[in-house]
Amino acid sequence: MRTRLAALPWVCWVAVGLIAAQLLVRAVVAFGGYFYWDDLILIGRAGTHPLLSPSYLFDDHDGHVMPGAYLVAGALTKLWPLQWAAPAASLVVLQALSSCALLRVLWVVLGWRPVLLVPLTFALWSPLGLPAFAWWAAALNSLPLCAALSWVCADAILLVRTGNRRYAYTATAACLGALLFFEKAAVIPFVAFAVTALLSYVRGATLTAAASGVWRAGSRMWTALLAVTVAWIGVYLAVVNQKRWSFDLEMTGDLLLRSITHGIVPSLAGGPWSWARWAPASPWALPGPLVMALGWLVLAGLLALSLARKDRLAPVWLAAAGYALACQVPIYLMRSSAFTALELAQTLRYLADLVVVLAILGAVGLSAPNRESSRWLNASPRRGAAVALLATAFTASSLYSTGTFLSCWRDDPARGYLQNALRDLARAHGDSDAPLLDQEVDPLVLQRVVYPENLASHLFALVHDRPEFASTTTELRMLTNTGTVVDAQVTWVRSLVAGPVPRCGYLVQQDRPATLTLDGPLLPADWTAEINYLANVDGAMTLSLTDGPDVRVRVRPGLNRAFVRLPGAGHNVSARADTAALSVCIAVGPVGYLAPR
Template sequence: MDGDNPDRRILGGTRTIAGAAVALIAVYVVVRIVLAATGGFYWDDLILIGRASTHNVFGWDYLAHNHDGHFMPGAFFLAGLATLLAPTQWWPAAVTLVVLATAVAVAVWRMITIVASGRPRWAQVVVLAFFLFTPMTVPSYVWWAAGLNTLPMQFAMAWLVGDAVLLCAGVSHRQTRIIVWRSALIYLVALTCFEKALYIVPVVFAATVLWCRFGALARERESSVPGPLAAAFVGAKPLWQVLAPLTLVWAVVFLSVTGGQGAAGRHSMVQALHLTWRSVNNAVIPSLVGGPWNWDRWIPSPPMGFAPVWQIVAGWVLLAVAVVVMVRLRRGAWPVIVAAAVYVVAAQFPVMWNRSSANTALELAQTMRYLPDAALVMTLGLALVLACPRPAVVRRRPVLPIAAAVVVVLVASSGWGLWNFQRSWRNNPTPDYLATARASLASDPDRIMFDQALPLEILTPVAYPENQISHTFGRIRPTVRFGAVTDDLKVLDQRGRLVPGGVTPARTFAAGRGSCTDPEVRSITRIPLSGPLIEWRWTVALSYCANRDGRMSVQLAGGEPVVVDVRAGLHVVYVQSVGRGTAIALRPLTAGLRLHTGEGRVGEVAEAALLK
């Protein structure tokens, strides 16, 4: 009967497994949509927006910017397009993240099915579930700037592994050309988004060598190919011939742009080792059991995972059990396990070295934003273990039900940890501030605004000049009118509302010796300050009374004179100028104009309510 046809049963099982994989990916995508929809911009995101708002997003100066040691023209380009489309609005960034994450999931499933081809399909679904729901990929996903770096790298690594294995398995000449040029293009895109993508080729080559030990080429052409290393090199030779020079050229470009310099400051070997161990022990290991469950955030830092001791111990125990099971059930699993472990540890050290300094807290390693590629390599390792043959003599055990039960428990644990992470991540003042500020600025589009710093919990001065509102809101519509002179100073408060502004008393100056009936300023006049000013953009609060309407210039030493329109009578004017020195120079520009100046201040713009 048809119901007893083995081919139909196999086909039905294949369809069921494919359906399970699609269902898992669908759940993953829904979770990613929720994460993106409830997220918002944070820290480096505003730096990307600021540069896209003040530069030509198609220009090399913008695309080749050395961003804290990163050379990422592709990521800058995507950020620029999103900023042009909807400045400071989250939805283009969210769409970008969801699309890229979906592409990564598909590429990982493709990689698993190619690498572990012919092995138990349900086991492949279990491996896919590990990647889709591991907490290691979440913190870098919700952070737009990090996602623009890591998601293209994950996609490229997974796709290139699949392509290299296909070449070693044997394909036609035409297919080889397609695979090689497709892989080269994908690799190049990943490189433009993140210099860490330079790790891709070593990972792909190592994975291909490990696969070739028991892959089709090693089995079928053992007489002509002496070993897995030669098999991997020969089988995918056209691919290596393109990727190797591309890697070399890009490395040279990266070094020429960044000078090989990462984050500023002195680095510490001891600190880097401590950070690397903290990343492995307090982030990677608890993630194996769905942790950390506890997340804390010290704004403006990102959330940090604090796994309890029992969760770390459980992670080590699960890892040990998994290693024993893989070694017993798959011949030749040891090299795969060692290679994956080496990558997970070794890939963390350069990042932690770059971040190590006397002021670096060890909790940095617990943000888990440096682990998505480690999660992918661990997934690749599981797929390679599946590709290994069973031992000649092994007792059949109900592995699948046990594995399925473990996966269900771990996915549930990961879900709880994800829920707590998301609650911590949403404790972010940036989205509300941006939305309120956009509405405030749009409510009075004709107003002259002075530049000012974003609130410290949004972006600190270390990001100057990208922490200035002229950079953040430089492309919003209607266009904000930024100027250097106003007689009605308004500023954005901590929540983004437009409120009366004032000037902090960094320096003060006394009233002039004249009076409104006998103005003292008739020609160039220096008004001494209470102390010296360093070179900076300062705001002068100047009260005056003038005998007529006219124009005068206000200047600080080392700066350009600012022309100010004055009105007859008693008024206050605010002037923003770059300069330094110990005095302000006033110069009437209109014939017959005379002024008397009152007490004033030189400092930063601030909320008037905070200056009382």
């Protein structure tokens, strides 16, 4: 073993060192981050569904079908609920798999030539892949996709090169695995075929001969990959609501242009250098004129230098440009409308796979034959020093962008809210056995658009040291917008008017339901009612707004008070006794929102 390790070329050790350095930096980013938006949706669903239930694994998550991501997120959440260390560690592990798979495909294409370090350095440090890494929910999509892209491309090349069928099996398994995490993995067969055919082309075959030869040599693999992809597309279409597709072509074009000018091009110079964020949105790239100009300069230099140095390179450049557009179009068609902000394209979270494809195509381009007129670019100490200097400058620029991103990413309202809530829920549990009324969490953490995952009962479902969440309670407490638990009161938005029965108000019995009149109408919302009552025995009654679900309320004998969460709308509250021999007198009381007392 030691002999084998000692025999590895220095390029291999440098590549491993670069990956180790990248993982160290990414670990700082991962552990410096926290749960954000979709992460909390996954956590809420994991807390309210069995881990292996189809309704959980095959949920239409904002246009995504991702049972693999749900499975990983659910397993980690059930083991360590709302503990960021586990998701952060999973980010580093997935990044390690992706980076190692990329090194493998670069080695398959280039061998241990020093030039391998050029596309590897770009892929490891490019800020294009950073937003999709830091956001756990996005990383559960993008990192398995990136790993599978590299793996399948390498297997396709090796299958064509050696004819060994095992590469067909492993490629198909990798593609299927990626599809379980992200439907965008449907691009893998086409990318792998294009990469393998282009590699054959740059090494001397015509485009037609390269394509036909690659198809014949790997026909079983291509057929299997296409079959798996088509089957998964069928699953996707069966699960996802197709009405979300907008087909706003004008906005899609604007988003594509913005992603190029403010995302892809500045990243070629290690940009964007600066980021902006308005909570609860995720950070977006905010490149200045200098880094944008540098990006265009780098692009022009790469294009001119590569065409001057290498022959048969035009199809490789066209493939890179085509994928840069194609990898974004489906997302923007689903997300774009007249109300879509162009900053969506600057979040860069849809471009992680582009980094991998550009690196692989870069390796293919470096395999092309040199032009006779480019001997002045042959290997020399001067060329080596220039490449090392440019790589160092790119890495430093990218690290600066990484640092500014992390500063922006840490400015997250969810961190303080959840940490306060976990602490105060544990304290509230120790102080009283009374349940907490269920409520929506702070809108900067999760908004009503993701209902019911924005309810505290969903978000904290798997937390053990907390009070129960219920629709009724005898002790009114609430979570504030900072996550602290405080005593609460019901605001007087509306009130129950005095009932018709003297010295009773509203008399509610099993055979005598009552209609509790409000002093004005209530619009649709989650209302809280303070029910002041006198009951003769232990029992239960049911309350509901005119347009709202039934809520069962436990009552105790004597003069008591209950606080009831009543979703819905209407002009009155219906009440009926569910227990035989139960008589309840209900007095006036407020109906409104919760507020700290």
